[in-house]
Amino acid sequence: MPDLLDYLKGQQLEMESALQKLVEAESPSKNKPLADQCGIVLKELFEEIVGGTAETIVKEEVGNxxxxxxxxxxxxxxxxxxxxxxxxQGALPLRKEEGVLYGPGxxxxxxxLVIVLWALRALKHVGxxxxxxxxxxxxxxxxxGSAQSRGLIEEEAKKSALVLVPESSISTTGAVKTSRKGIGIFKISVRGKPVHAGINPWAGASAIDELVMQLAELKKLDNQEENISINIGTVSGGGRTNVVAAFAEADIDLRFRNTAQGERLKSVILNRTSFIEGTEVEVTGDINRYPMEQTDAVMELYQQLKEIAAGHGYxxxxxxxxxxxxxxxxxAIGxxxxxxxxxxxxxxxxxxEHVILENLPYRSALLAELIKRHMN
Ligand SMILES: [Zn+2]
Structure with a gap:
């Protein structure tokens, strides 16, 4: 069998120049015209390097x-x-220094993306x-947050035997990711009863006092041993120092390890009752992404990758x-x-943000060999 890694090592310079092209085509998520240009560069690369079918899915608000x-x-x-x-655009310069490419994305x-293009090219090369x-x-x-692609991703995943994600590896070690935490995003809003802070403050009900108590309570859910974190990312409220606050709110980021934890925490966070009479607490939000749990099937894929890597000498x-x-x-859909x-x-x-260039052929060969094992 022709060796995929040897072939890919010979493609290193082409891989580097394609990566440079893709990074030069800057693509902030919220700049559709600019992002679309990057999409076109990618499509042309696919057609040139791999040459299969390329279908464009037109999007109104984000890049195609x-x-x-x-x-x-x-x-x-x-x-x-x-x-x-x-x-x-323009926030981070592209530069190459001693085998390392720095740049946005x-x-x-x-x-x-480059690793995938060449993995497919290598498979095509060996027929x-x-x-x-x-x-x-x-x-x-x-x-x-993938609002404009979630449906498409789920629909394609349901038709698939397995899903491979060439997102960045674990920093500096190159380790693959066999599990990811889940995320919940919530907003807690409190309405109080504003009165003058000097005349009869006890006749009012402070939204800020209530929010502080709520946040202190929610923070108790934070648990490093169980890998659950609660981050209060923003807090705002009130208006004047001499007025009992009418309104206060905070944004909360929840991270958790498994689905059962996520469901339990979600219910605790959403079902709040106020501590202070005269205030009203409302929580909105939901679990945004369920965790990627370390199942037996995932560990089996990892074992295969480990074997392939060992064959490549690392x-x-x-x-x-x-x-x-x-x-x-x-x-999350199994x-x-x-x-x-x-x-x-x-x-x-x-x-x-940077990539070690000499590893590109190795990562591409790793992916190509894994695909090869699962094509039949
Ligand atoms: Zn990413």
């Missing part, structure tokens, strides 16, 4: 999305990615096709991520999903 298909089997393997980034996750085709779905709103580790990705969506298959690097959403 793409369904690329390689192979012709009746069953499918799904790869999901996104080309949007958290970076505004290079690690999260344009490097991953590999099977009873399963590969669908590579690339969306444009992952960094803002050790591949796995771990948990506190952040969510679209992999959470596909795992499709075995493994994440963090993207490049080795560091600095997702941070100014030192």
């Amino acid at each position: 999305q793409y369904r690329f298909t390689y192979g012709s089997g009746a069953e499918q393997i799904l790869i999901i990615g996104h080309y949007d980034t958290v970076w505004d 290079v690690f999260d996750m344009k490097g991953g 590999e096709e099977g009873k399963r085709k590969v669908v590579f779905l690339v969306t444009s709103d992952e960094e803002i 050790e591949l580790e796995h771990g948990n991520s506190g952040g969510a990705s679209d992999g959470n969506l596909t795992a 499709i075995p999903t493994i994440d963090g298959l993207g490049p080795v690097g560091d600095g997702a959403h941070a100014e030192n």
